[in-house]
Amino acid sequence: MARSKSHISNSAIRIFLQDVGKFYDEARGFEPFVPKIAQKDELLDYFNHQCCICGTQIDRKSLSKDHLIPMNKTSLGLHAWGNVVPCCSPCNNEKQQKPWQDFIQLKSDSEAEERIKKLSHSLP
Ligand SMILES: [Zn+2]
Structure with missing residues (x-):
């Protein structure tokens, strides 16, 4: 099946964001x-x-890596330290394109603010 123009441009932007992240x-x-x-x-x-x-708790085996700010043409998250974060598979699957701060509030306990602060501090 032919891919849509939108799909192709998003793939190109992902490659670009990967490269920019690398240089950064x-x-x-x-x-x-x-x-x-x-x-x-x-x-x-x-x-x-x-x-x-x-x-x-996660380990090497259960580690899933997420782009906190999605790597797509709308959000423009970089593939770089600070935006690549460790999470569990259920969170990674469920988060999708949701704003990360809202998602942490939803999934987290009393430590939500602490987590958001730490992640904000590390973002590129
Ligand atoms: Zn999780």
Whole structure:
């Protein structure tokens, strides 16, 4: 089946956001994201091995990576440190394009404000 123009332009924008994220990480002295266990561990350590949305304990195996600000032509989230965050699979599946602050409020307990603050601070 032929792909729509909109689908194709969104794919192109995703590639662009991936590249910009890579250059942005390099400019900040960070190693760009690659499939690497050390980077998974770094993400997990920074977030105390918890889903950054609901707080469920996660490990290398259950880790799911989400773009806090979606990487699409509407939101323009970068594939870069600070926007790539560790979460559990249920949160990742459920979040989709929802505004991340609202979603954390919905899924989180009393620590919602704390999580939002920490994530805001790290966003590129
Ligand atoms: Zn979660």
